[in-house]
Amino acid sequence: MSAGPAANTHHPPPGAASADFRPDPAESGTSTPAANAQSANAGATGAVIHFAGSWRLERPLPSLDTLRATLQRHGALQQLRFDTSRLADWDSGLAAYVAALQRLCEQQGIHCELDGLPAGLRALLALTGGGQRRNAEEGIAGEHVEESRSTFVRRFGLDIIDLFRSTGEIMAFFGEGVIALRRFLHGRARFRRSELWLIIQESGADALPIVGLVSFLVGMILGYIGDQQLAQFGVRIYVADLVGLGTVIQMGALITAIVMAGRTGAAFAAQIGTMQVNEEIDALRTLGISPMEFLVLPRMLALILMTPLLAIYADLLGILGGAFVGTTIGGLTLTAYLIQTQSAIAWNHIAQGLISATVYGAIVAASGCLRGMQCGRSAAAVGQATTSAVVTAIVFITIAAAVLTILFDAVGLS
């Protein structure tokens, strides 16, 4: 049992790891001193595996596949011994290899004689109990193996079940939300007013810079593209109509909503999700405080209030962005641009924008809170909840934008 580089001096640098398979000629009679009585009558059905070189994880290790093929070729094999006289050094790379080999032998009914291995390695192998047996004992790993072998049909079925379950959860969330809202309207909802103000500040006032910047730039882009097209017809002044109407009816609300989804909706999901992980939601429930009233309601209220206000602000900055392009590139005077904008926009346009913004705000808050409440109890789950909150919000904002456009048309608001 020679391990370590010192015993390896005749092998100049520790060679690459190898495992040579050789039939065992000296099987019976003159076998290793430790060979037991059983192996003595194994006859020519035994073999020796010679491990040589350095078996360390940082070096390339031989694949078990070659050995597996060899074992299969020697169909009649009954016993396997190991020779490690040329082994330089080893770590768990060798241990894992032998453990896998042991499992292979177990399947094929080959007896593994471990006596030829270093004592430390034998102890390591004893610790893992020959690989599979321990898993069977705990009964857990087996289930996982089955899980990972899922077929397409199985996955499809599970997805459908998930879809039904999540639809149910959304409905339950919606229902609880309505109950919380009713309690709020009766003045019986339990939440902290100071928390509401804080959320209003964080989701409203603190969002002004980013909403302003994005709106101004989008206004400029609209203005620039509009100016290029309208200049061909010599009616550059209509840039003001294009930017004004586009922003007030749809773009202002949409930009605000998408910024809110990424900024505030994600924050809601992360906050509530983390509270779920820390058992803070359980702590509320055991006190009989509904998380729906305490956490979701103030967030819904804050966004329903703040999103329309932010949308108005976005409208103004969008128009300014258009005016900047109109006055610099389009050669219009600021007064002319603003008067033209004023004449283009009517109250019904503003109403459309504000109603849209309110709906979008509710969607962003609901998506963030829903995904936060559904969050599992791990850090990874919080990440998923956040991602899912933003995706859900944007999908539903898009759907709502389409539905609202049709509705406004139907009621004659457009």
Next chain:
Amino acid sequence: MTAPGDMPADGAPDRDPARDGAQVQIGLRDVELRYGDTLVQRGLSFDIHRGDVFVVMGGSGCGKSTVMRCITGLLEPRAGRVLMQAVSLWELPPGRRTRLMRRNGVMYQSGALWSSMTLAENVALPLEQYTALDAAQIRDIAEYKLALVGLADYGAYYPAEISGGMRKRAGVARAMALDPDTLFFDEPSAGLDPISARRLDELILELRDSLGTTMVVISHDLDSIFAIGDDSVFLDGISKTMLATGNPRRLRDHSDIEQVRAFLNRGRERT
């Protein structure tokens, strides 16, 4: 195997004879708990007596915390009844159930303090929600409760600013906010250094002695179990049921059941 009579009823030096006549605060009757289809525990029937420190013990993952979630009203049992002062908790309409649930205080494993609020606000919240006291009175009570757990000067701190042991203590203060009949502790010594763990154990005993509150402690920490437990139930994760009830020190020395003795002797057989 589930009957308390499993143990000799007499001759134990550390048994308080008055306890036999004590009133039952919480009783479980053949409770079965599942998460979805996964069985967690079944056949749970035991009584928690008023004024006791009752330990729910067992190996990791055997369902101790799940049992606590059931008794505190967070997880409905699949079968059986949970009696709180002879009222069946899960058969009440939700409104009355939450009122009964407020008679319990819970200290969660990590404290579970509301992270957006200071310690004083954490303790004050249940009072704000459920009492008619004015703001000044609530502030005084919150300060008093924090002082009870040794956090007198920490009212203005946020949970993230204090150590794990302090967070657990603050969790105890919050759990005690409404002067509950029963206090639950989920793994009080988990993640604490030996001295902090010991001080939390002492706190549990002091509070029980001074307030007469029933204490239910979820734990697998043997030092803590023997130091504070008057009565206990042993849950087994493999057979998924309870194996024994009784005083933990007596179970350690006299239990007929091998798993229970092994657990309480750290896997070593006593000589």
